[in-house]
Amino acid sequence: MISSLLASIALDDPLPKSPERTDFWMPLDASTFAADIDGLYYYLFWISVISSVLIYGAMFYFVVKYRAKSREANEVGDETSHHNTALEITWSVIPLFFCIGIFVAGFKGYVDLRTPPKNAFEIHVQGQKWKWLFTYPNGFVSSELHVPVDEDVRVIIQSVDVLHSLYIPAFRTKMDAVPGRYSDLWFHTTREGEFPIFCAEYCGTSHSDMLAKAVVHPPGGYENWLKEKEAELNNLPPVDLGAKMYSEQGCSTCHSIDGSAKIGPSWKGLWGSARSFADGSAGKADENYITESINAPTAKVVQGYAPAMPTYQGKLNDKQITGIIEYIKSLK
Amino acid sequence: MSTPSTILPADLGVVPSSAEDSYLTHDKGFLSWIFTLDHKRIGLMYLFSVLAAFALGGFFALAVRTELFFHHGPSIMTHDQYNQAMTLHGAVMVFLVIIPGIPAALGNIIMPLQLGAKDVAFPRLNLMSYHLWILGALFFISSLLISAADTGWTFYVPYSTTTPTAVIPAAFGAFILGFSSIFTGLNFIVTIHKLRPPGMTWFRLPLFIWALYSTAVIQVLATPVIGITLLLLIVERAVGLGIFDPALGGDPVLFQHFFWFYSHPAVYIMIVPAFGVVSELIAAFSRKPIFGYKFIAMSSVAIALLGFLVWGHHMFTSGQSVLAGTIFSAITFLIAIPTAIKIFNWVATMYKGRIHLDTPMLYALAFLWVFTIGGLTGVFLSTMSVDVHLHDTYFVVAHFHYVMMGGAITAFLGGLHYWWPKFSGRMYNEGWARIGAILVFVGLNVTFFPQFVLGTRGMPRRYYNYLPEFEGLHQLSTIGAFTLGLGFVMTAVYLYKSWTSGKKAPANPWGATTLEWQCTSPPPYYNFADTPEVNRGPYDGHELLTFDKETQGYVPVK
Numbered sequence: 006m007i008s009s010l011l012a013s014i015a016l017d018d019p020l021p022k023s024p025e026r027t028d029f030w031m032p033l034d035a036s037t038f039a040a041d042i043d044g045l046y047y048y049l050f051w052i053s054v055i056s057s058v059l060i061y062g063a064m065f066y067f068v069v070k071y072r073a074k075s076r077e078a079n080e081v082g083d084e085t086s087h088h089n090t091a092l093e094i095t096w097s098v099i100p101l102f103f104c105i106g107i108f109v110a111g112f113k114g115y116v117d118l119r120t121p122p123k124n125a126f127e128i129h130v131q132g133q134k135w136k137w138l139f140t141y142p143n144g145f146v147s148s149e150l151h152v153p154v155d156e157d158v159r160v161i162i163q164s165v166d167v168l169h170s171l172y173i174p175a176f177r178t179k180m181d182a183v184p185g186r187y188s189d190l191w192f193h194t195t196r197e198g199e200f201p202i203f204c205a206e207y208c209g210t211s212h213s214d215m216l217a218k219a220v221v222h223p224p225g226g227y228e229n230w231l232k233e234k235e236a237e238l239n240n241l242p243p244v245d246l247g248a249k250m251y252s253e254q255g256c257s258t259c260h261s262i263d264g265s266a267k268i269g270p271s272w273k274g275l276w277g278s279a280r281s282f283a284d285g286s287a288g289k290a291d292e293n294y295i296t297e298s299i300n301a302p303t304a305k306v307v308q309g310y311a312p313a314m315p316t317y318q319g320k321l322n323d324k325q326i327t328g329i330i331e332y333i334k335s336l337k
Numbered sequence: 338m339s340t341p342s343t344i345l346p347a348d349l350g351v352v353p354s355s356a357e358d359s360y361l362t363h364d365k366g367f368l369s370w371i372f373t374l375d376h377k378r379i380g381l382m383y384l385f386s387v388l389a390a391f392a393l394g395g396f397f398a399l400a401v402r403t404e405l406f407f408h409h410g411p412s413i414m415t416h417d418q419y420n421q422a423m424t425l426h427g428a429v430m431v432f433l434v435i436i437p438g439i440p441a442a443l444g445n446i447i448m449p450l451q452l453g454a455k456d457v458a459f460p461r462l463n464l465m466s467y468h469l470w471i472l473g474a475l476f477f478i479s480s481l482l483i484s485a486a487d488t489g490w491t492f493y494v495p496y497s498t499t500t501p502t503a504v505i506p507a508a509f510g511a512f513i514l515g516f517s518s519i520f521t522g523l524n525f526i527v528t529i530h531k532l533r534p535p536g537m538t539w540f541r542l543p544l545f546i547w548a549l550y551s552t553a554v555i556q557v558l559a560t561p562v563i564g565i566t567l568l569l570l571i572v573e574r575a576v577g578l579g580i581f582d583p584a585l586g587g588d589p590v591l592f593q594h595f596f597w598f599y600s601h602p603a604v605y606i607m608i609v610p611a612f613g614v615v616s617e618l619i620a621a622f623s624r625k626p627i628f629g630y631k632f633i634a635m636s637s638v639a640i641a642l643l644g645f646l647v648w649g650h651h652m653f654t655s656g657q658s659v660l661a662g663t664i665f666s667a668i669t670f671l672i673a674i675p676t677a678i679k680i681f682n683w684v685a686t687m688y689k690g691r692i693h694l695d696t697p698m699l700y701a702l703a704f705l706w707v708f709t710i711g712g713l714t715g716v717f718l719s720t721m722s723v724d725v726h727l728h729d730t731y732f733v734v735a736h737f738h739y740v741m742m743g744g745a746i747t748a749f750l751g752g753l754h755y756w757w758p759k760f761s762g763r764m765y766n767e768g769w770a771r772i773g774a775i776l777v778f779v780g781l782n783v784t785f786f787p788q789f790v791l792g793t794r795g796m797p798r799r800y801y802n803y804l805p806e807f808e809g810l811h812q813l814s815t816i817g818a819f820t821l822g823l824g825f826v827m828t829a830v831y832l833y834k835s836w837t838s839g840k841k842a843p844a845n846p847w848g849a850t851t852l853e854w855q856c857t858s859p860p861p862y863y864n865f866a867d868t869p870e871v872n873r874g875p876y877d878g879h880e881l882l883t884f885d886k887e888t889q890g891y892v893p894v895k
Contacts (some may be wrong), residue, residue: 021804022806030793042726045722049720049723057709060705060709061706063684064706067687067690068687071687071690076693076848076889080624082690082691087628087629088628088632089629093632093678097674104670104673104716107720108667108720110720110722111721111722114722115721167495174795177725177726181654181655183589184495184583185589188656206493206729207493208496209420210416210487211416
């Protein structure tokens with residue numbers, strides 16, 4: 006079991022890793038929200054600690070001080086008042102004031118979280134089982150979120166299948182991806198580095214593998230990265246472009262390249278093989294079949310597999326699809 | 338409340354009964370149980386069924402925790418099996434265990450006795466409620482056997498309408514269990530209104546009954562909504578009616594509104610009866626009237642009513658409007674106040690009491706400890722900006738386990754140990770029971786406290802694999818879960834021994850003053866042959882009871 010465990014770790018994409026924490030509770034912060042949210046969190050934390058200590062202290066003190074000797078001793082509680090309206094009102098009103106204060110602070114923070122500034126830099130993201138795809142202003146699509154430091158960024162969120170939720174702990178924000186409507190979140194980056202992104206809304210089999218990286222670039226770094234990526238794509242041999250698409254477009258979540266079965270059929274030995282479909286028909290894995298499977302995945306579903314794949318219609322251009330076909334050809 | 342001077346010792350003694358048999362021996366045979374109309378027998382069947390479901394739900398919990406011991410699966414199961422185990426754990430614990438746990442099991446046995454009634458108002462409806470519970474449980478098990486649902490207990494669309502697993506049997510099971518819950522609630526409301534004996538005024542009702550009354554109101558008003566919602570889900574899945582799935586023209590956020598319109602009040606169905614149990618325990622084991630009776634009673638009612646207006650606090654990141662979120666957050670904060678009032682009054686009751694640390698009281702103290710943490714962390718989650726970071730992380734998992742497992746189940750166990758001698762007629766081994774209570778307390782804190790840290794650091798819930806940096810805390814949590822499991826297994830063993838060969842229980846082993854202790858243990862078939870007349874508050878008269886060494890129970894002073 007241990008060896009298969011290690012093998013499966015080695016095969017997967019490298020996991021995103023949180024930077025070293027500087028704080029016991031909260032992850033390292035990288036957006037302007039953190040100051041407000043962490044401050045409120047710690048305020049609540051210390052109120053909770055103090056309240057608990059008072060309640061537990063009274064509880065233990067009474068247990069020790071008023072502990073009955075034995076059943077035989079027949080003791081009963083002292084005659085005390087059974088109610089005290091002044092006391093009841095005091096211990097209702099004091100927490101009420103605290104609650105009002107906390108509510109207002111939380112409300113202000115929430116309005117800030119939900120109100121992206123005008124002229125924020127915009128990136129589109131699409132959640133699908135089980136990958137995030139970020140689309141940059143020039144049309145470049147990546148499975149990683151790249152943003153410049155010290156910039157307002159608005160992320161516009163969509164889902165193609167079920168509910169997902171884009172969660173970036175370092176930025177202290179999250180938002181559900183709801184099929185059939187747009188939602189958004191925004192942040193102002195404050196720290197360069199790499200931070201994990203999670204899917205926080207349960208979305209089925211590989212929900213826990215729907216991870217991504219947020220990369221905050223130093224000034225100028227973001228523009229260079231985008232140019233580099235574009236140039237790479239334009240100059241790559243098709244088979245290498247296909248390999249890149251495989252890891253960046255979410256194919257690797259469901260299709261293996263070593264023959265092992267995942268959510269979808271493996272790509273190893275796929276090229277030219279005979280396919281039998283769930284509706285009883287059969288076919289051969291050629292260029293047209295692969296193109297169709299990318300653009301209309303549910304048209305021909307291979308027997309024994311669920312129709313789980315979202316469509317890539319419009320997300321991959323012809324060159325990229327050709328690359329994937331060439332890549333599959335190479336996986337004999 | 339009446340002054341103690343008007344009460345005579347005889348008012349606290351065993352009420353004579355002409356019935357020769359206890360309810361356990363009145364009739365014999367299998368059919369005399371499954372078709373009984375006696376509230377105590379129905380309650381007892383509920384109790385053992387709920388405990389069996391608890392074992393099943395616990396088994397799935399341990400499976401989940403075992404899988405999470407290492408950050409990368411598979412340790413003992415695949416992705417899909419994990420999702421199924423996680424779903425079944427949640428669904429079984431919520432629908433089959435916690436919702437019926439205190440009201441339908443303990444409440445059924447004890448409430449009419451405490452009230453001074455012969456039975457509930459509608460005994461046949463009571464039996465039907467139990468039969469529906471069994472039917473609902475069978476649907477759950479059928480889903481388990483066909484291809485267990487993997488939607489999470491929340492059944493969120495469109496995942497639940499598209500997953501290939503057997504969602505329909507599970508949802509239909511929950512639909513049927515809803516009716517079981519409604520029938521119990523309806524029965525309790527009518528019973529408490531109409532079957533109070535002479536002198537049992539509203540403010541002489543034990544707080545357990547006030548809590549059950551508040552719960553029953555929620556059960557009757559909120560449960561129909563989940564019934565209709567699940568039915569719509571089933572129809573959408575079966576014939577493609579587009580209510581919730583955007584691919585069919587529906588709205589998935591609408592499902593969340595419907596779902597939480599029931600499921601938030603449902604958390605009060607789970608916790609308010611626990612408040613009632615804890616009020617009884619603290620008064621009985623402090624040997625003193627409860628402090629702030631009316632405030633505790635009315636805070637249950639306030640929580641029940643406010644609980645209907647806060648469902649949107651589950652949806653701060655769903656895309657719901659800022660205005661809606663703000664209103665839901667504000668009302669949520671209001672619920673913190675009656676909750677805090679209860680805790681303060683319980684602690685104040687212990688002041689100048691004479692506290693006996695028997696097992697039920699240990700559970701009551703454990704409840705105060707964990708519920709304080711559960712309640713305070715609820716304030717973190719009602720604070721909108723903080724919730725955006727914590728929503729759908731292990732912080733939420735830890736919070737609701739502190740309230741549901743730490744609160745509702747701890748109070749349930751406290752009540753079980755408190756009333757066990759009454760309904761079984763047997764004592765259990767106090768030494769083992771105390772060790773069990775300590776194991777449960779330690780186990781649940783070790784299991785769930787690390788999850789607050791995990792959640793704050795960004796660990797999302799319902800994850801099969803997780804980042805290696807979270808492994809240490811997950812392992813601690815798993816160790817806690819097995820400690821908890823050990824505590825429960827031990828409890829099952831000594832309770833079984835008590836049932837088969839425990840010492841005979843006296844009528845009033847704890848020196849408590851509510852009416853159920855004025856029946857023999859176990860109670861006679863008709864509870865009270867003559868309707869009792871009530872001339873005192875529920876917690877008056879501790880000084881009129883004296884401990885009798887021979888029977889090891891309390892009797893009125895001579």
